[in-house]
Amino acid sequence: MTKLIEIRNLGIAYGGQTGWTDVVEGVYLEIARGEAFGLVGESGCGKSTVAYRLLGYGAANSRVQTGEVLFEGVDLLKLDARSLAKLRGNRIALVPQNPTTALSPGMRVGQQIREMIQTHQALPDGVSMERRIADLFALVGLPDVSRRYPHELSGGQQQRVTIAMAVSCNPDLLVLDEPTTGLDVTTQRQIIQLLSDLRSRIGMAMLYVTHDLALLAQIADRIGVMYAGQLVEVAPCDQLLSRPAHPYSRGLIGSIPTVLHGHSPGRGLRGMLRRDQMAEGCKFEPRCDFATAICRSTPQVLIPVADAQSVACMRWPDVTDAPDPKPLAPENLRPDREAAQLLSVANLSLSYARSGWFTQLLGKAPIPIARDIDLELRAGEIVALVGESGSGKSTIARAISGRLAPKSGTISVDGKVLDPTLAGRSVQQLRQIQYIFQNPDASLNPRRSVRAILERPMQHFEIESTSERLETALENVGLHAGYLNRYPEQLSGGERQRVAIARALLVNPKLLICDEILSALDVSVQTKIVELLMALKEQHSVAMLFISHDLAVVRQLADRVAVLYRGELMQLIDTDALFNSPLHPYTEMLLGAAPSLSRDDYIPTPPAMPDSPSIAGRGCPLAGRCPRQVGALCAESRPPTQVTQSGFVRCHIPLDELANGAADSGDPRATQVPGLSPLLHLQLRG
Structure with a gap:
């Protein structure tokens, strides 16, 4: 197969107050026409940094130290802004991780797709723009939502809009940065089927960046595994998942929760990715179960070990010969059935007002979202709320937290009926219920440091703020004290979500509303967060409404499922x-x-x-x-x-x-x- 993309010796660094830090080193990568290549690794390993360079994007404080990114033989790193603009959206398209910030909030989604098509592609004879846009929506499983604004769609629906926009010009290469993290399992499968169909129909190649190896198994031809900015293994999908040759690949696969077993402690990776603890030789040595003294001082490079499989590890024969880690049966302690009732939702019905002065003038009825919802949570109980995108999960959570007044019904905590809105609730009631949002980009103030973000709720609720308490909060979610002086833009998506989780836990709430909080996290961090939530439940009787589409996590964490x-x-x-x-x-x-x-x-x-x-x-x-x-x-x-x-x-x-x-x-x-x-x-x- 002919090469479409070739990355040679790519090295990228980020600058800061202490100078430049290498985040991507010596990456070699090829993607053939029509090939689906998966790029996996823990949050902060550099996979999104590599992916965005295929479109000529880079952070303001980043620079390319070495290497080339060749698209059909042309080095994208040497193109000017005008030449890159001709490629983006037309020949190389992007599906971003966060549709909320990717879509313009002031434009209807149909107009945003219209702009893409008008900029890059002429319509076939006899096909109107309206028909083309409606066909694109149908392609991603949506009705014609051209007239809606992004805020009128759920997170999953927004993501499908960005996919429709990305494929509108039939690109040669589609770069997907965690495109299905906010989608339910049935919609994920629909999107994977859509992408597979597009590959077969137009020969589109894909670079699929994700932490979801189970999803990659359904679509990828080959997988590259990144750790600390370096590729440590590249292999055909089936071969890597069945017989990984690198200890890190093996640990990632062992960390993946399943519907049958949930998260199984002790199966996968230990520790966290810490760039400040890297060895001079193999970067994975501090966490490796197979490491020897020589690994610490000897750098590793990719070498071929089997047909189409390369690995950066001198101990790879021992890794492939070692027995597979066996999954353990889940150990989920169920709450006391006699525990006091904490939250009661009775006969709750919710609706959204129709937008626009004309529809209001005509007296159009509000759009119903949910009806007759009855739900109870006891102290120390975790109830998972599952369902497809747009089913009303987040809307119900917003009503419980006071962000949406219900059409009818009551919400009670500790036997006291809550005011339907935040403004009418007491400070104590506000502290009792903490909300962790799905999208950390929209919930973290970009102009405040992590320290200031964590201190704000403590100041609001008059809780003493100490450096030790803040550092402990970060350590509980897999971060370290060095993050306190960073800003959200200096963090990966997964790192931002961990900061958001730490912020909610600092005020010791009675009820946590977790809205898809693990969807942007890699499996090793997911495991740590699940263990943290279980500890909060068992030691402090914190109740949780856990909204998720990941049934494997639900299997491990939840006591009941709605x-x-x-x-x-x-x-x-x-x-x-x-x-x-x-x-x-x-x-x-x-x-x-x-x-x-x-x-x-x-x-x-x-x-x-x-x-x-x-x-x-x-x-x-x-x-x-x-x-x-x-x-x-x-x-x-x-x-x-x-x-x-x-x-x-x-x-x-x-x-x-x-x-x-x-x-x-x-x-x-x-x-x-x-x-x-x-x-x-x-x-x-x-």
Whole structure:
């Protein structure tokens, strides 16, 4: 295959008050036409820095020390701004990690795609601009949302808009920087299928930057593993995932949580990436289980060790011959059933006002988002709220935190009904509930140092702020005291999220609302944060509403799971019971979409994303998409609530049939997990 991109000896440094620091060193990389190349590594390893150089982008305080970036033989590092502008969006396109900051908040999303097409590409004869834009939205599983502004879309919907914009001109190379971190598993699979189809149809190559190896297993041809700015292994996808040759690759794979086991302590990496503790030789030596004295003083370079596989490790034969780390059964301590009730949400219904003076003049009704939500959390309990993008998860969290006044219903903490808005709540009530946002770029003040960001809530709630307390807070989330004087722009996406988590924990809340807080973190940091959250739960009885699309993390962390679809709770059930037998057809769909480390033949079904209303007016919201639909009954009649021992299920199908259907589905993720009590012996009652 012909080379499309070739990186030769790339070296990049960042400047600061103490001089220049090398962040990327001696990277060699090739991507052929039509090839999907995955680039993985922990947060801060330099993978996004390399990716953005393919578009000629670099931070203001960065400089290229050495090397070339050749696109069809032309060195992109030597092109002027005008030449780069012709390539960007047309020949080389970008899907950024954070759609909130990538999309212009003052422009409708249709106009933003229109600008891209008008700048770079003429439309075929007979195809109108409106039709082309509508087709692009359909391509990424959205209705025609041309008239909406970014803030009127969920985070997952915004990301699909950026993907539609990136592929609008059929680029030769698509650079994807963590493009699916904010998306649910079914939407992730839809996007992966979309990208695969684009590759086969137009021969588009991809550089896919991510920490999600399970997702890469479904699309990548080859994978490059980065550590501390260097490539330590490059291999075909299947070969790397089944037989890694570098200790770091092995540790990454061992750290990946699974739907069956969640995070298994002791399987993967130990320690954290600390550039201030690097050895003169192998940079991974301080964390390596295979290191010897010579590793500390001998630099390692990529050498071929097998067909199309290269590794930077002199101990690679010992690594490949070592037995695989065995997953451990999850150890999740369930909360005391008699613990005091902390949060109560009763009959909560939410809606958004329609925008624009004309629609308000016509008296258009608000857009419904969620209805009849009943939810309770006990002290020390973690309830996961799962569902596809746009289902209303974050909206419910906003209402609980006081950022959105409900249309109806009540929210109580410690038996006291809360005022619907932040302005009406006491200082003590504000301290009790802390919100960790999905997007740290929007929640961290770019003009304040990390120290000032951490001190602000402590000053607001009159808590003594000491350097020791701040340093401990950072260490708890895998950072060190050196970060206190940095600014958000000097941190990677994962490092920013860790600062946001540390800020929320500093005020000792009773309830944490965690809105996709792990989606931007690599697996080793995820494990550390999960352990931290579990410690808070067990030692301080902190309750958490944990919003996530990562079912493997939910498997390890949550006590109960609430399944939300288009604004309605479909199921509430104990975590163990859900993963033994999901019962509800929609829960089965979510579990079936969870990727594994081997390529599968899963075929995604597009999620229902209607323009309006956001929730069904009658019938089951899953009607029309449900694989077990009962004729017109599901479409015409709202499903009844069937009570189980650990929660409820909303479905027309009787409980015994739902349980038998899950057991007979043939999906290994719907069968009994070894070491756990079976669900089917539970006494189900209607």
